[in-house]
């Protein structure tokens with residue numbers, strides 16, 4: 001008890017935190033261990049996919065270096081291979097798909113949660129879920145055989161009226177032609193038509209996420225809006241949409257993830273074209289996934305490695321999109337409810 | 341003043357002179373005679389609300405049996421009774437919130453200034469605007485700021501206002517709800533940043549902004565501390581000459597303090613809820629005519 005300070009009888013012993021035995025029960029400990037193992041396994045799988053693709057793309061990287069990202073051709077004879085046109089095409093098709101799917105998904109989800117009577121609601125949910133379960137090759141075939149003729153007509157109409165917008169132009173095609181049969185092929189197999197097919201398969205996924213979040217909008221706030229004399233549309237505007245923002249973002253991003261990776265439906269519809277262009281109505285485009293499926297069987301080791309490299313680019317790109325989405329979603333109020 | 345038919349046991353409420361019961365603590369209410377008067381009560385705004393033989397069901401389960409009650413302008417009507425006897429159900433019937441429950445049904449009439457609100461052709465949104473509601477749990481819109489919360493009803497009912505008019509309205513409603521001084525410097529903060537009692541007063545201000553004729557309150561103070569409760573009771577007293585107020589409460593002192601008229605709901609074993617007794621508050625708390633009322637008021641059951 002020596003004290004140099006004039007404060008008086010200051011005690012020397014300072015509070016130290018004491019050790020507490022958390023005393024986790026055995027069952028909890030087993031579960032925690034199991035959960036941790038599974039979580040780590042998922043991470044390990046993700047990492048090994050990345051490492052595998054990285055090592056497989058080594059040959060291509062040695063050959064092309066960073067110019068792989070600026071090369072738009074995929075010339076097999078001269079082995080001039082690059083990912084630029086693939087990446088642009090992938091983003092274009094996905095953007096078309098999202099632009100079409102999200103408005104439909106949003107109205108579908110709102111109709112189901114806000115307007116549909118109880119019994120119709122269950123039927124509609126089942127139908128939309130069923131739509132999500134249809135294999136993508138079916139959407140590809142439907143898009144190709146059933147929709148393409150009509151979509152080409154629509155594309156021509158859009159070209160006619162909005163052709164002055166660069167991305168809706170189709171150079172060399174005359175939308176007012178009387179000889180439609182000779183012109184139609186200029187509007188087929190385009191990013192637009194592939195995007196519509198992809199939109200069909202993306203829409204139910206988006207709608208499911210949005211519906212789930214919308215239905216969790218707090219009943220108290222809904223009633224508040226109604227009790228003020230609000231219409232259902234008023235409830236949607238003042239309660240459901242502000243609450244469901246994360247669901248809209250989450251659903252869109254989930255759809256975007258699927259659209260970026262969609263393979264077979266696009267491969268069925270498009271005609272490969274490797275020029276970097278954003279003209280979505282024009283015949284021909286290419287995406288990373290469809291290029292892989294179209295070229296995989298008949299490639300030299302270098303070309304195979306280049307495909308792997310392109311796959312790695314897609315992998316990283318999708319990862320980035322999803323991370324951004326998760327960040328946006330987790331910052332909003334309903335974020336806890338959505339998983340993407 | 342209060343008509344009272346059919347529900348049996350209640351005495352005719354005679355306008356007996358004040359017998360010095362618990363109601364003596366009401367604060368002075370501002371004189372509003374200068375403002376345009378209404379037909380029934382020349383000194384009070386607000387509308388007369390009459391429930392006429394109202395019954396209610398959830399599916400096959402009947403929860404209300406022929407409730408008749410008149411809620412006069414210029415007065416606060418308190419609904420009391422044990423849990424589950426149908427007070428909230430009755431209240432929600434009064435502004436057509438009951439029908440939002442899919443299995444819900446009802447019988448009887450609810451007349452707002454003589455017009456049945458359930459008559460065909462009555463617009464439900466307009467009815468709900470005229471008959472506002474404050475809920476048990478404060479429910480401000482969390483995505484909106486405080487002033488946007490107050491004017492939310494205008495947007496919802498399509499009422500467009502100029503900016504300065506809106507600001508004036510925000511101030512007026514918040515003042516009436518007794519919240520203005522506390523929030524006037526933070527109007528752009530989100531409504532959810534307020535305390536529970538402040539949120540509830542914000543909800544009252546929001547209800548007032550659409551100029552209702554009747555204000556229904558379902559246990560508005562049950563989640564609040566005594567100070568906030570007192571503020572809201574003061575608010576109710578100040579508002580009663582402007583809107584007809586109906587309040588559900590589990591707090592007998594509160595019913596005695598804020599109301600002029602009182603209805604006791606009871607659902608006996610296996611039977612739907614009904615009004616056992618209704619009278620002005622002094623009679624109800626001073627000399628209840630039904631022994632069950634007396635038992636309930638004095639905390640002997642329920």
Ligand SMILES: Nc1ncnc2c1ncn2[C@@H]1O[C@H](COP(=O)(O)OP(=O)(O)OP(=O)(O)O)[C@@H](O)[C@H]1O
Nearest residue numbers: 398401403421422423424425426427428429430441
């Ligand atoms: N949505 C509903 N579906 C089915 N039954 C309901 C529903 N809401 C209320 N009920 C039933 O109606 C009866 C009356 O309920 P109500 O909520 O009106 O009681 P209350 O008097 O407000 O009770 P409390 O004082 O606890 O709030 C209860 O028996 C309850 O079980």
Ligand SMILES: [Mg+2]
Nearest residue numbers: 427428429558
């Ligand atoms: Mg209740």
